[in-house]
Amino acid sequence: xxxxxxxxxxxxxxxxxxxxxxxxxxxxxxxxxxxxxxxxxxxxxxxxxxxxxxxxxxxxxxxxxxxxxxxxxxxxxxxxxxxxxxxxxxxxxxxxxxxxxxxxxxxxxxxxxxxxxxxxxxxxxxxxxxxxxxxxxxxxxxxxxxxxxxxxxxxxxxxxxxxxxxxxxxxxxxxxxxxxxxxxxxxxxxxxxxxxxxxxxxxxxxxxxxxxxxxxxxxxxxxxxxxxxxxxxxxxxxxxxxxxxxxxxxxxxxxxxxxxxxxxxxxxxxxxxxxxxxxxxxxxxxxxxxxxxxxxxxxxxxxxxxxxxxxxxxxxxxxxxxxxxxxxxxxxxxxxxxxxxxxxxxxxxxxxxxxxxxxxxxxxxxxxxxxxxxxxxxxxxxxxxxxx
Amino acid sequence: xxxxxxxxxxxxxxxxxxxxxxxxxxxxxxxxxxxxxxxxxxxxxxxxxxxxxxxxxxxxxxxxxxxxxxxxxxxxxxxxxxxxxxxxxxxxxxxxxxxxxxxxxxxxxxxxxxxxxxxxxxxxxxxxxxxxxxxxxxxxxxxxxxxxxxxxxxxxxxxxxxxxxxxxxxxxxxxxxxxxxxxxxxxxxxxxxxxxxxxxxxxxxxxxxxxxxxxxxxxxx
Numbered sequence: 001x002x003x004x005x006x007x008x009x010x011x012x013x014x015x016x017x018x019x020x021x022x023x024x025x026x027x028x029x030x031x032x033x034x035x036x037x038x039x040x041x042x043x044x045x046x047x048x049x050x051x052x053x054x055x056x057x058x059x060x061x062x063x064x065x066x067x068x069x070x071x072x073x074x075x076x077x078x079x080x081x082x083x084x085x086x087x088x089x090x091x092x093x094x095x096x097x098x099x100x101x102x103x104x105x106x107x108x109x110x111x112x113x114x115x116x117x118x119x120x121x122x123x124x125x126x127x128x129x130x131x132x133x134x135x136x137x138x139x140x141x142x143x144x145x146x147x148x149x150x151x152x153x154x155x156x157x158x159x160x161x162x163x164x165x166x167x168x169x170x171x172x173x174x175x176x177x178x179x180x181x182x183x184x185x186x187x188x189x190x191x192x193x194x195x196x197x198x199x200x201x202x203x204x205x206x207x208x209x210x211x212x213x214x215x216x217x218x219x220x221x222x223x224x225x226x227x228x229x230x231x232x233x234x235x236x237x238x239x240x241x242x243x244x245x246x247x248x249x250x251x252x253x254x255x256x257x258x259x260x261x262x263x264x265x266x267x268x269x270x271x272x273x274x275x276x277x278x279x280x281x282x283x284x285x286x287x288x289x290x291x292x293x294x295x296x297x298x299x300x301x302x303x304x305x306x307x308x309x310x311x312x313x314x315x316x317x318x319x320x321x322x323x324x325x326x327x328x329x330x331x332x333x334x335x336x337x338x339x340x341x342x343x344x345x346x347x348x349x350x351x352x353x354x355x356x357x358x359x360x361x362x363x364x365x366x367x368x369x370x371x372x373x374x375x376x377x378x379x380x381x382x383x384x385x386x387x388x
Numbered sequence: 389x390x391x392x393x394x395x396x397x398x399x400x401x402x403x404x405x406x407x408x409x410x411x412x413x414x415x416x417x418x419x420x421x422x423x424x425x426x427x428x429x430x431x432x433x434x435x436x437x438x439x440x441x442x443x444x445x446x447x448x449x450x451x452x453x454x455x456x457x458x459x460x461x462x463x464x465x466x467x468x469x470x471x472x473x474x475x476x477x478x479x480x481x482x483x484x485x486x487x488x489x490x491x492x493x494x495x496x497x498x499x500x501x502x503x504x505x506x507x508x509x510x511x512x513x514x515x516x517x518x519x520x521x522x523x524x525x526x527x528x529x530x531x532x533x534x535x536x537x538x539x540x541x542x543x544x545x546x547x548x549x550x551x552x553x554x555x556x557x558x559x560x561x562x563x564x565x566x567x568x569x570x571x572x573x574x575x576x577x578x579x580x581x582x583x584x585x586x587x588x589x590x591x592x593x594x595x596x597x598x599x600x601x602x603x604x605x606x607x608x609x
Binding site: 054074076077078079083085087088089090091092093094095102136137138139152153162 | 509600
């Protein structure tokens with residue numbers, strides 16, 4: 001758990017005092033990722049760096065797991081916090097092994113213990129220990145280097161991690177991969193993480209909660225879905241962008257929106273049956289044909305069913321694309337647009353049809369959040385709401 | 389041909405003078421490294437002090453060596469070391485400070501700030517940062533300063549023959565006073581060759597001392 005209590009930083013500059021962080025109060029519950037988000041110069045990085053005293057706070061306190069860190073020795077404090085920076089900062093004079101064991105060595109672990117830990121860490125970040133431990137940072141790609149940077153921060157198993165735009169310098173393709181890997185790791189490790197970003201999409205993807213900063217002040221601190229559905233003011237709204245409703249598509253899974261009521265036909269049914277079922281269910285154009293294993297096998301269109309006699313198995317068209325229950329709505333929307341359709345069949349993990357999802361249901365789901373919300377949103381230090 | 393014969397006839401003397409020359413410069417630059425590197429590191433903590441120290445070291449280098457020897461004769465005579473080995477070593481020691489201090493200062497100051505922040509952020513103390521990160525990274529540049537000092541002072545030491553310090557300068561000064569071009573030329577060429585050879589030897593040492601992960605950077609530099 002990380003709690004900031006009136007944390008404030010005032011820089012003395014030639015032009016006078018500048019308040020970089022103004023009485024920041026917030027709390028990150030144990031095991032959650034909190035993204036500090038905002039335009040440059042908004043105080044997010046200053047706030048982060050006051051936690052491990054890279055920047056000294058002018059006033060205010062930092063609590064880690066309920067303990068006031070004010071009296072702690074700076075080096076001890078830092079060794080108990082994982083720290084990842086955008087520039088990665090691997091030591092070029094050290095091998096990968098020396099780099100990732102630096103904190104355990106500072107803490108005085110014995111040789112066998114930290115050597116073993118190095119291998120565990122390499123497994124954790126899915127890199128081959130044999131191939132990499134003896135190499136030097138300059139021999140690695142940027143993405144590999146940042147994986148090592150994360151491993152170094154995790155080396156002594158700190159409960160808390162601070163990450164300053166950790167994936168900002170990595171190309172977009174690798175960034176997405178590393179983000180996914182990191183989330184997978186986090187699902188097991190359950191670190192309490194503060195993470196600075198200026199990328200809204202990254203924030204929505206990575207964050208359990210998002211803190212929006214502006215000019216040294218914490219403007220809004222909410223779960224991503226709440227943030228997108230109920231921005232506190234005009235600044236947050238414009239910062240999130242006009243397509244913020246679309247961004248929410250990332251956050252909602254098919255299983256939250258799909259309907260398990262679904263009319264279908266079997267290959268052995270007649271086209272007559274198909275036509276009557278299309279009418280019964282009120283479908284406009286077509287009905288899905290499902291094979292014996294429950295998998296989507298094809299489509300019977302209304303026009304064919306009306307004008308032709310015979311069995312479905314002889315007169316179907318290719319099956320439409322399907323949505324998995326764990327897909328997010330963004331992917332579903334994309335499939336719908338690409339295939340010029342307003343609905344998709346949904347399949348479970350084994351590929352069996354279990355329902356369908358419509359554009360109408362999606363828009364209704366997203367819109368309902370806006371309708372149910374009162375104008376002024378939840379208070380700043382509201383309890384975390386679990387993601388639906 | 390005449391020169392060649394002279395070299396053969398005096399090979400023993402030439403070897404002895406070369407060793408003398410190397411030991412004079414070696415001792416002086418050795419001591420200068422032991423003083424210059426800590427000074428260079430110390431002044432990274434205080435920019436104003438750094439400016440004064442580097443200024444002073446620069447001024448020393450501008451003093452012609454003959455003049456420096458002249459100044460030292462009366463001063464060191466008080467202790468009975470007016471001429472010979474001691475003033476020669478002291479002069480070279482002083483001349484060596486600028487390249488060594490400046491390179492150390494620059495190298496430590498130029499350590500990538502991200503590395504410094506990473507080192508701080510993971511909880512290294514100031515000494516640990518110096519020992520584990522900053523000095524290893526600065527070694528190539530510090531060594532380059534030592535090389536400059538050595539090459540520069542192989543030349544300076546040739547003049548120290550005039551105050552009786554010995555070394556290859558003896559041949560040069562004798563060649564001038566005896567109007568003997570053979571000694572003059574052999575002495576001068578020997579000094580140049582020595583400078584070139586030692587520079588290469590130190591370059592090899594510098595590469596050896598460079599941390600393996602940084603070899604690429606050095607090759608590029």
